[in-house]
Amino acid sequence: MSDFSCWFCKQTIDEHDVKAVAIEISNLWFSGENQPIQTFWAHSKCAQQNLSGGYNFDPDDLINPQ
Numbered sequence: 001m002s003d004f005s006c007w008f009c010k011q012t013i014d015e016h017d018v019k020a021v022a023i024e025i026s027n028l029w030f031s032g033e034n035q036p037i038q039t040f041w042a043h044s045k046c047a048q049q050n051l052s053g054g055y056n057f058d059p060d061d062l063i064n065p066q
Contacts (some may be wrong), residue, residue: 007040019044019059
């Protein structure tokens with residue numbers, strides 16, 4: 001297994017964090033088949049703490065959509 005480091009805390013993400021996320025970022029105004037994308041990874045708790053802001057991000061929604 002490859003080591004994935006959390007975008008927020010920089011620690012290795014353990015495979016037991018089944019709610020860990022991959023975050024893909026692209027340019028909002030560039031579209032097309034060959035659109036460049038960067039992927040970052042995050043622990044489920046780090047993602048929830050850092051991505052909620054004005055929205056309620058819940059990693060459970062990625063496992064149990066409602």
